[in-house]
Amino acid sequence: MTQFESRKQEIAAAGAQLAFIAAEKRDGLWKPGRFLEKHPIASLFLLDEDRTVTREYGLHHAFGADAINVAHPATLLIDRSRFVRYIYRGDNQHDRAPVDEVLQALKAIPN
Numbered sequence: 001m002t003q004f005e006s007r008k009q010e011i012a013a014a015g016a017q018l019a020f021i022a023a024e025k026r027d028g029l030w031k032p033g034r035f036l037e038k039h040p041i042a043s044l045f046l047l048d049e050d051r052t053v054t055r056e057y058g059l060h061h062a063f064g065a066d067a068i069n070v071a072h073p074a075t076l077l078i079d080r081s082r083f084v085r086y087i088y089r090g091d092n093q094h095d096r097a098p099v100d101e102v103l104q105a106l107k108a109i110p111n
Helices: 008-013 032-038 052-056 099-107
Strands: 019-022 044-047 060-064 067-071 074-078 084-089
Touching: 008 099, 032 044, 074 099, 084 099
Parallel strands: 019 044
Antiparallel strands: 060 067, 074 084
16 A cells, blocks of 8 residues: 555546555454554545455455455556456465556556
8 A cells, every 4th residue: 555655646647546445344353444543544445344346356365375255465447437457466465566567557548
């Protein structure tokens, strides 16, 4: 999140907005509410408590060596028509999309 938050102005200049989604219950193991109180962000932060969104985009990670019933880390660029223009699905919980690659793909989307 911090990598994208630090580039928020560049993202806004490209006509986009950030939204973060966590496959986590409000009072789940990681306590997202408490985390965000300590580490506030300016972007929209949503919880996919029942994993509906995570499953719809094929990102649900039911079981793995580093995860149980969460989402694969992923970055999606979705245009105004709700068409997915870019998707990066991490292989494990530490695999994240390269920010510069995401920004390059964002700038290639016609307005």
